[in-house]
Amino acid sequence: MKDIVVSGIRSTGNLHLGNYFGALRNFIKMQDENNCFFFIADLHSLTTHPKSEDFHAKVRQVLAEYLAAGLDPDKATIFVQSDVPEVSELYTLLNMLAPVGELERTVSFKEKVRKQPDNVNAGLLTYPVLMATDILIHHATKVPVGKDQEQHLEMTRMFARRFNSLYESNYFPEPTAYNFGTELVKIPGLDGSGKMGKSEGNGLYLADDEATIRKKVKRAVTDVGPSVENAPMPEAIQNLFTILEAVSARDTVDYFRDKYRSCEIRYGDLKQQLADDICRVTLPIRERILAITSDANYIAKVAREGADRARSSASKTLSEVKQIMGFKPF
Numbered sequence: 001m002k003d004i005v006v007s008g009i010r011s012t013g014n015l016h017l018g019n020y021f022g023a024l025r026n027f028i029k030m031q032d033e034n035n036c037f038f039f040i041a042d043l044h045s046l047t048t049h050p051k052s053e054d055f056h057a058k059v060r061q062v063l064a065e066y067l068a069a070g071l072d073p074d075k076a077t078i079f080v081q082s083d084v085p086e087v088s089e090l091y092t093l094l095n096m097l098a099p100v101g102e103l104e105r106t107v108s109f110k111e112k113v114r115k116q117p118d119n120v121n122a123g124l125l126t127y128p129v130l131m132a133t134d135i136l137i138h139h140a141t142k143v144p145v146g147k148d149q150e151q152h153l154e155m156t157r158m159f160a161r162r163f164n165s166l167y168e169s170n171y172f173p174e175p176t177a178y179n180f181g182t183e184l185v186k187i188p189g190l191d192g193s194g195k196m197g198k199s200e201g202n203g204l205y206l207a208d209d210e211a212t213i214r215k216k217v218k219r220a221v222t223d224v225g226p227s228v229e230n231a232p233m234p235e236a237i238q239n240l241f242t243i244l245e246a247v248s249a250r251d252t253v254d255y256f257r258d259k260y261r262s263c264e265i266r267y268g269d270l271k272q273q274l275a276d277d278i279c280r281v282t283l284p285i286r287e288r289i290l291a292i293t294s295d296a297n298y299i300a301k302v303a304r305e306g307a308d309r310a311r312s313s314a315s316k317t318l319s320e321v322k323q324i325m326g327f328k329p330f
């Protein structure tokens with residue numbers, strides 16, 4: 001059966017391997033079989049970057065990267081969040097169903113309060129409501145995201161349930177976070193701990209050239225190596241293996257795991273392999289990014305047509321929601 005699939009990526013910077021393996025690769029796999037809506041979350045970007053000189057250029061870049069990675073506007077609706085004003089209106093309505101205490105307990109909010117204490121804005125607090133709106137406005141059933149978005153999906157389900165029960169309707173389906181085949185993905189950085197992220201400064205980007213990728217991988221944090229057989233793996237080394245598992249063949253991963261277990265591993269060899277396999281995945285995408293970025297007309301056409309399709313789905317939901325809630329035209 002066809003699912004309705006919705007997901008987005010913020011436009012705060014170029015797409016990295018975490019975005020690719022956590023989200024974008026699933027978008028591409030899902031677009032053949034399902035009714036998909038994939039967008040660029042430029043409104044969400046304002047919660048951390050309220051003013052950037054190149055705001056529009058970044059949206060354009062992510063759109064080009066979507067297309068270069070293989071998203072097909074003939075198969076999926078590809079659009080920019082702010083081109084669909086219905087999202088902002090439904091967001092206002094759903095905000096009434098979101099207790100502040102609940103929002104304050106969200107892990108991502110608490111993290112941002114720590115990271116940007118001088119800009120704890122209301123948009124950060126209601127980030128999960130806007131994200132739920134993105135999803136519910138198209139009646140999504142599946143949402144391909146990385147592991148870090150799990151709690152936001154739980155909250156989306158809660159808002160859907162709350163709406164359905166308050167207005168005694170069965171209107172919104174409860175969507176689930178989705179990864180093709182397996183558990184949700186978390187791609188770590190190369191700096192020893194934590195996830196790969198745009199603001200962490202530890203990203204391997206789809207648009208990076210070969211020399212940059214090789215340099216970044218070479219600099220990845222390691223240790224002196226195991227000194228006893230079957231030694232437990234420290235986080236920095238596990239992280240290299242997690243990325244290897246994403247980009248390399250099974251027997252390559254097994255080979256290096258055996259070498260680690262028997263204390264024969266040479267991190268230089270592991271890094272060489274890792275860089276080779278990352279390049280194999282990203283360099284063809286990089287080439288297409290360069291080609292598509294120079295085709296301004298094509299990018300504009302995709303955005304316009306995507307906005308039309310997304311708006312027609314979103315406006316239907318918005319008017320039904322308003323009717324359920326009791327709004328009536330005079």
Ligand code: TYM
Pocket residue numbers: 006007008009010011017018019020021022023041044130131132134135143144145146147148149185186187188195196197
């Ligand atoms: P953003 O831009 O932070 O991340 C976009 C997608 O990339 C995934 N991701 C990762 N996955 C694995 N490992 C990583 N290191 C990693 N870093 C990022 C994220 O899980 C996400 O799937 N709130 C969303 C954007 C959004 C959205 C939505 C998503 C707005 N509305 C509606 C789905 C549905 C976000 O965090 O974007």
